[in-house]
Amino acid sequence: MFENLTEKLQRAFKHLRGQGVLTEENIGEALREIRVALLEADVNLNVVKDLIEHIRAKAVGTEVMTALSPTEQVIKIVHDELLELLGKDTARFKFASRPPTVILMAGLQGSGKTTTSGKLAVWLKKGGHRPMLVSVDVYRPAAREQLKVVAKSTETRIYEGDTKGEAAGTALVERLAKEAKREAMIMGCDTLIVDTAGRLGIDEELMQEMERLKKLLDPQEILFVADSMTGQDAVNSAQDFHRRLSITGVVLTKMDGDARGGAALSIRHVTGQPIKFIGMGEKPDAFEPFHPDRITSRILGHGDMATLLxxxxxxxxxxxxxxxxxxxxxxxxxxxxxxxxxxxxxxxxxxxxxxxxxxxxxxxxxxxxxxxxxxxxxxxxxxxxxxxxxxxxxxxxxxxxxxxxxxxxxxxxxxxxxxxxxxxxxxxxxxxxxxxxxxxxxxxxxxxxxxxxxxxxxxxxxx
Known part of the structure; x- marks a missing residue:
C-alpha cells in the first residue's frame, strides 16, 4: 500500500545526491517533494506540517557524518521521524491479572469488526490463549449470525445467548455482555472478544451504548477497527471514538489493498494511541501485530525481511x-x-x-x-x-x-x-x-x- 509514497520519497532523495553539505537551499526542493508525497498519500495536513518542520530542523545545518552521504543523512532523519510518528516500539497487548481479559471491538459499520474479531481470536490461540467470541450487535440483520460463521471457520468458542422475544436495545446488549463474561469464566476462556454494533456515522446513541458497555465490562482493551481505505475519514472517526471511550489501540484493516497509507501515518499522531494490529487479507491468519520499524522500512523502500522470515x-x-x-x-x-x-x-x-x-x-x-x-x-x-x-x-x-x-x-x-x-x-x-x-x-x-x-x-x- 505504500508503493506510490515509496517511489516519490526515493525521487525526493535524488535531489541531494552529489551535495557535500546539507543547506536550506539544497534541502528545500527535497522537502517540497516529501511534503507533496505525504499529502498525496492522504496523510493528515497537521501531521505533514509537523513532520516536515522536524525534518528541516534536524537536516539544515547538520554536518554530514563521514560515513554517510547527504542523501543517506536525510534518509536517516526521515526514518527516525517516521518511526517517531508511528511509535518507536511494537505496542503491547494488555491482559487482565484475573481472567477473562475483555476486548471491546469498536468502529463504524463496514470497517471489518466482525472479521477482525475472528482474526484476533486466531492470533490469541497461536499465543496459547483460549478466546471466546460474543456479538452484542442486536440491530443489524444477520450480524450475530455472521460472527457465528466466523467462529466456526476459526474453530473458536462463541456465546450466542437467547434473544428471542426481547426487543433490540441497550438492555438486551448489556444482558448478552454480562452473560458472555460469566460464561467465559465458567468455560475457562481467558479472553472475551466483544463484537459491538457499528453505525454508518458517529451518533449519540451509539456512543452512549459503548460507554455503558465500557462501564459494565471494564475492558482491558478497547480496539478501534478502521478501514485503511477510507483514509482521513478513518482518522477522524478514531479521534471521535477516543474522545468518548479512551480507546487503547487501533486495528487497520485492508492494509493489503490500494490504500495510500495516510491513515497508518496519521492515526497515532491524532489520537495519541498506537496501532496494535493490521489486517493483510481475507484469510483468518492474515493478521499481524503492527511493527513501526518494519513499516518505516517498507515506506523507505528497504523491505521487510523480518516479516518475510x-x-x-x-x-x-x-x-x-x-x-x-x-x-x-x-x-x-x-x-x-x-x-x-x-x-x-x-x-x-x-x-x-x-x-x-x-x-x-x-x-x-x-x-x-x-x-x-x-x-x-x-x-x-x-x-x-x-x-x-x-x-x-x-x-x-x-x-x-x-x-x-x-x-x-x-x-x-x-x-x-x-x-x-x-x-x-x-x-x-x-x-x-x-x-x-x-x-x-x-x-x-x-x-x-x-x-x-x-x-x-x-x-x-x-x-
Missing part, C-alpha cells in the same frame, strides 16, 4: 525443507516430486507479488517489486498440474519421458507439449546445478560442519 517459519515445513536441502546439495536424487513439493511450499507463503514486496526496492533488489506485477501466478498451477499428470515412475526418473509420454502428460494437464518441454528443461538445469555444487565437495562440507568445517578444511590445505 516470520511468514516462512510459520508456513513452511521445516522437515521437508531440510530433506530437500540434503537431496539437492548432496546431488542425491533430486526428483520432479521434490520440485513439486517446493512449488507447494512457495505457494504457502502467498502470492509472488506479496513475497517480492517485502524485499528492498533499492540497491540490488531494485526492480523486483515492479517485476512482481508481471509474474503469472497461474504458472505455478500449470507446473504442478504437469507434474501431477506424470506417473510416479516418471516423476522419479525424468529421463524416461520420451515424445509419446510428453504428449500424454500435456493432454492430461491441459497444456501444450511445449509447456512440458519447458518444465523438463528447467528441471534438468536445476539438477545439473545441484550436482555441480555437490561434486565440488562444498555441499558435503557444509552439511557436516557448517562454516567452521569449511574454515578448518582451508587451514589444513594451507599447511
Amino acid at each position: 516470520e511468514k516462512a517459519e510459520g508456513a513452511l515445513d521445516r522437515k521437508k525443507s531440510e530433506e530437500f536441502a540434503k537431496k539437492a546439495l548432496l546431488g542425491d536424487g533430486f526428483t520432479l516430486e521434490d520440485f513439486r513439493d517446493q512449488l507447494k511450499q512457495i505457494k504457502k507463503l502467498g502470492s509472488m507479488e506479496s513475497i517480492l514486496k517485502m524485499l528492498p526496492s533499492v540497491g540490488p533488489f531494485a526492480g523486483l517489486q515492479q517485476a512482481s506485477k508481471s509474474v503469472d501466478e497461474k504458472q505455478f498451477v500449470r507446473l504442478e498440474a504437469i507434474i501431477n499428470s506424470m506417473t510416479k515412475q516418471e516423476r522419479i526418473k525424468a529421463d524416461m519421458i520420451n515424445g509419446s509420454r510428453r504428449k500424454r502428460i500435456a493432454a492430461g494437464a491441459g497444456v501444450d507439449v511445449q509447456d512440458v518441454n519447458a518444465l523438463l528443461r528447467q528441471y534438468s538445469q536445476m539438477s545439473k546445478m545441484f550436482k555441480q555444487f555437490g561434486k565440488g565437495g562444498m555441499a558435503k562440507q557444509m552439511m557436516r560442519g557448517g562454516m567452521s568445517g569449511m574454515m578448518g578444511g582451508r587451514q589444513k590445505f594451507g599447511r
Whole structure:
C-alpha cells in the first residue's frame, strides 16, 4: 500500500545526491517533494506540517557524518521521524491479572469488526490463549449470525445467548455482555472478544451504548477497527471514538489493498494511541501485530525481511525443507516430486507479488517489486498440474519421458507439449546445478560442519 509514497520519497532523495553539505537551499526542493508525497498519500495536513518542520530542523545545518552521504543523512532523519510518528516500539497487548481479559471491538459499520474479531481470536490461540467470541450487535440483520460463521471457520468458542422475544436495545446488549463474561469464566476462556454494533456515522446513541458497555465490562482493551481505505475519514472517526471511550489501540484493516497509507501515518499522531494490529487479507491468519520499524522500512523502500522470515517459519515445513536441502546439495536424487513439493511450499507463503514486496526496492533488489506485477501466478498451477499428470515412475526418473509420454502428460494437464518441454528443461538445469555444487565437495562440507568445517578444511590445505 505504500508503493506510490515509496517511489516519490526515493525521487525526493535524488535531489541531494552529489551535495557535500546539507543547506536550506539544497534541502528545500527535497522537502517540497516529501511534503507533496505525504499529502498525496492522504496523510493528515497537521501531521505533514509537523513532520516536515522536524525534518528541516534536524537536516539544515547538520554536518554530514563521514560515513554517510547527504542523501543517506536525510534518509536517516526521515526514518527516525517516521518511526517517531508511528511509535518507536511494537505496542503491547494488555491482559487482565484475573481472567477473562475483555476486548471491546469498536468502529463504524463496514470497517471489518466482525472479521477482525475472528482474526484476533486466531492470533490469541497461536499465543496459547483460549478466546471466546460474543456479538452484542442486536440491530443489524444477520450480524450475530455472521460472527457465528466466523467462529466456526476459526474453530473458536462463541456465546450466542437467547434473544428471542426481547426487543433490540441497550438492555438486551448489556444482558448478552454480562452473560458472555460469566460464561467465559465458567468455560475457562481467558479472553472475551466483544463484537459491538457499528453505525454508518458517529451518533449519540451509539456512543452512549459503548460507554455503558465500557462501564459494565471494564475492558482491558478497547480496539478501534478502521478501514485503511477510507483514509482521513478513518482518522477522524478514531479521534471521535477516543474522545468518548479512551480507546487503547487501533486495528487497520485492508492494509493489503490500494490504500495510500495516510491513515497508518496519521492515526497515532491524532489520537495519541498506537496501532496494535493490521489486517493483510481475507484469510483468518492474515493478521499481524503492527511493527513501526518494519513499516518505516517498507515506506523507505528497504523491505521487510523480518516479516518475510516470520511468514516462512510459520508456513513452511521445516522437515521437508531440510530433506530437500540434503537431496539437492548432496546431488542425491533430486526428483520432479521434490520440485513439486517446493512449488507447494512457495505457494504457502502467498502470492509472488506479496513475497517480492517485502524485499528492498533499492540497491540490488531494485526492480523486483515492479517485476512482481508481471509474474503469472497461474504458472505455478500449470507446473504442478504437469507434474501431477506424470506417473510416479516418471516423476522419479525424468529421463524416461520420451515424445509419446510428453504428449500424454500435456493432454492430461491441459497444456501444450511445449509447456512440458519447458518444465523438463528447467528441471534438468536445476539438477545439473545441484550436482555441480555437490561434486565440488562444498555441499558435503557444509552439511557436516557448517562454516567452521569449511574454515578448518582451508587451514589444513594451507599447511
